[in-house]
Amino acid sequence: MLTLRQLRYFDALARLGHFGRAADACAISQPALSMQIRDLEARLGLPLVERRPNGVCLTAAGRDIAERAAGVMAEVRDLTDFAKSRTIPLSGDLSLGVIPSIAPYLLPSLLPLLRQTFPELTLNIHEAQTDTITAELLDGRLDLLLLALPIDTAAIDTLHLFDDPFLLAAPKGHNVPHPARCLPDLLQDEQLLLLEEGHCLRDQALAVCALRNTDRTDTFGASTLATLVQMVANGMGFTLLPEMAVQVEGRSSDIDLVPLADPVPSRSVGLAWRKSSPLAQDFAAFGDVVKKARKKA
Amino acid sequence: MLTLRQLRYFDALARLGHFGRAADACAISQPALSMQIRDLEARLGLPLVERRPNGVCLTAAGRDIAERAAGVMAEVRDLTDFAKSRTIPLSGDLSLGVIPSIAPYLLPSLLPLLRQTFPELTLNIHEAQTDTITAELLDGRLDLLLLALPIDTAAIDTLHLFDDPFLLAAPKGHNVPHPARCLPDLLQDEQLLLLEEGHCLRDQALAVCALRNTDRTDTFGASTLATLVQMVANGMGFTLLPEMAVQVEGRSSDIDLVPLADPVPSRSVGLAWRKSSPLAQDFAAFGDVVKKARKKA
DNA sequence: CCATACGATAAGATTTGCTTATGCTGACAC
DNA sequence: GTGTCAGCATAAGCAAATCTTATCGTATGG
Structure with a gap:
């Protein structure tokens, strides 16, 4: 098989027109270069240089080669060079x-903060429920x-970034104490509105209220939080x-946001990646930016 | 230094997504491929593949690489491939x-005969006197x-192709016997017209007539044979x-062409090339075509 | 004719690359 | 859980490619 080394040596020979000087340029001895050139010629099946008493000159084919x-x-x-440019951590494509x-x-x-912190990073964002992503x-x-x-999931490593506390969203004119405590009791006879099946937030809300999914089979599954808020505002x-959020x-002026009493229930927001990901060590830095973004929001 | 082998192995790995199968495809053992890939990653300074429990998947940079x-x-x-196409003898450029x-x-x-015999040959023709070429x-x-x-000239190899006999071109109405013999005597009192200095034909004609260049300092030096013939036709x-020729x-109807008596003087027409030329062995075939062309002419 | 320049050749040392054998880890089945 | 399997990494020894130094052959130029 042809080797890059042979091409490098031949290139030097072609440029310098002299076995000795080409060998110097390649930091090897003259016989080593001679042998590689000979081998290259044998592999290509044709003479590339003409050995002349004073130096060499390329054959017609040699010039083209x-x-x-x-x-x-x-x-x-x-x-x-491209590889070197990619040695910058968090550069190139990242699917999030x-x-x-x-x-x-x-x-x-x-997103603006990421652009600013990792200018070489191109994000590819996919929004979907936990199971899907x-x-x-x-x-x-x-x-x-x-x-x-x-x-x-085994095979996945995670990094906790911050806790995101829950607040109770109640219709105007409710009679919930402030801060609200003992949610299960408060909501005993009220409708708890939830996102549709599959959203982790649904399960978290159920857990906070000490309910099982099956306890409230009648709960409507909204597809976005915006819809849920509309429903609350309409007294549902x-x-x-x-x-x-x-x-x-x-x-909305039609809802009250009631903070919850200690211990304030919250969800943990964090990052997840394959244990085998070679980028693992870079994700901490990514997480720092997420934390910064949250404070800004 | 980066090697082509590493690129070949990596290409197989990228295509097959599996160290073992890629190694098979490269006809080497799996550890051999692993080592080369590891070395490639080290040289490039970044991970190219993510080793996963079941097979591998390329990193973003890996895909680009x-x-x-x-x-x-x-x-x-x-x-x-190009080199292979050039292994055809007498293909590519040849400066003649x-x-x-x-x-x-x-x-x-x-020329037509060469085109037909060596269709891959591109001739570059330069016409000049012997010393120049x-x-x-x-x-x-x-x-x-x-x-x-x-x-x-040492360092030059030659190949005789054929002898090209001389004829005497005389003005109409001359009194030269047929065939002409003993040129030195015949031309004793006549003007011998010659090409200008530098043409080998001038020296050959002088030799045939047993004259030295200095014997006829008055001879006009024509620049082409066509001119010489015109001069003969005009009785000069x-x-x-x-x-x-x-x-x-x-x-011309104004000249007589008189064959010369045995031993007919002639010039030797042949090929010449540098002793060091790697094409040397091909030139015999070239010579054969020249001989064929002469018979046709 | 000798000295010099240049590339080829030879023999030995070194490095590179490969192979077989084995280790380690995560996935999957019972 | 425990055993087995798949898949890649690691280790040690060996083979092949590559390089080095020393030397040769040949053409050149004084």
């Missing part, structure tokens, strides 16, 4: 999965997830909002 | 030097000469014409 060899070497150089109860509230402040992570279609922890019941969703 | 590696390999393949007393008479039949041959600016032998003197130059 030298040009092509230079082309190959340029492309290899491009390849290594985000759950729907985080994406709309964190991304607006996160987890499967995609394991598939290799996603590299990193931003979601609510814990997720229980109560819901739990993550603090992160308050800025965007809690603006 | 794989693409570039494929490009490099394609270019190398082009290079070797021809002397003026041969070029106009042989090339018209030679000999120097250019030694310079490497020419690869092959078609001229009159002998030429006396005699000249010697090589047989090869007769078809073209001897058509």
Whole structure:
């Protein structure tokens, strides 16, 4: 098989027209270069240089081959340069999965901050429920997830970033104490409005209220928090909002946002990646930016 | 230094997504491939593949590098294919030097024949006197000469192709016997017309007539045989014409072409090339075509 | 004719790369 | 849980490619 080394040596020979000087340029001895050139000629099946008493001169074919060899070497150089540019941590493409109860509230402040912190990073964002993006992570279609922890999958490493406390969203004119405590009792005879099946936030809300999914089979499954808030504003019941969503969703004048008493229930927001990901060590830095974005929001 | 082998192995790994199968495809053992991939990653300074429990998947950078590696390999393949196409003897560029007393008479039949015999050969023809083209041959600016032998230069190999007899061109109404014999006597009181200094034909004609260059300092130096023939036709003197030129130059009705008696003087037409030329062995075939062209002419 | 320059050749040392054998880890089945 | 399997990494020894130094052959130029 042809080797790059032979092309490099031949290129030097073609440029310098002299075995000895070419060998010097390649930092090898003259016989070593001679042998490699001879081998190259044997592999290609034709003479590339004409050995003359004073130096060498290329054959017609040799000139063409030298040009092509230079082309190959340029492309290899491009390849290594490209690789070097990619040695910057968090550069290039990164496919990020985000759950729907985080994406709309964190991304607006996160994305500009990421652009600024990792200018070489190109994000590819996919928004879907936990199960979906987890499967995609394991598939290799996603590299990193931003979601609510814990997720229980071996082969996935996670990093907790911050806790996102829940608030009770109640219709105006309710009689909930402030702060609210003992949710299970409070909601005994009230409707708890939830997202549709599959959203982790649904399960978290149920857990906070000490309910099982089956306890309230009648609960309507909204597809977005915005819808849930509309429903609360129209007196259809109560819901739990993550603090992160308050800025965007809690603006309605028809609802009251009631903080919850200690111990304030919250969800853990964090990152997840394949244990085998070679980028693992970079994700801490990514997480720091997410934390910063949250404070800004 | 990066090696082509590493790119080849990595390409197989990228295509097959499996160290074992890639190793099979490369006809090496799995550890061998692992080591080369590891080395490649170390050189490039970044991970290219993510080792996962069931097979591997490329990193974002790995995908880009794989693409570039494929490009490099394609270019190398082009290079070797090109070289193979050049293994055909007498293909590609060939710079041929021809002397003026041969070029106009042989090339018209030679060139089509060469095109037909060596379709891959691209001729680059330079017409000049022996000294000039000999120097250019030694310079490497020419690869092959078609001229009159002998030429006396070490470092140059020659091949005699055929003898080209001389004829005496005389003005109509001369009193030269047929065939002409004993030229020195015949021309004792006549003008011998010659080409200008530098043409080998001038020296050959002088030799045939047993004259030294200085014996006839008054001889006019024509620059072409056509001019010489015109001068003969106008009664200005005699000249010697090589047989090869007769078809073209001897058509004038104002001259007589007198064959010379045995031993018929002639010039040797042949090829010359640098002893060091790697094409040396191909030139015999080239010579055969020249001989064929002469018969046709 | 000798001295010099240049590339080829030869023999031995070194490095590179490969192979077989074995280790380690996560996935899957019972 | 425990055993088995798949898949890649590691280790040790060996073979092949590559390099080095020393030397030769040949053409060149004084």
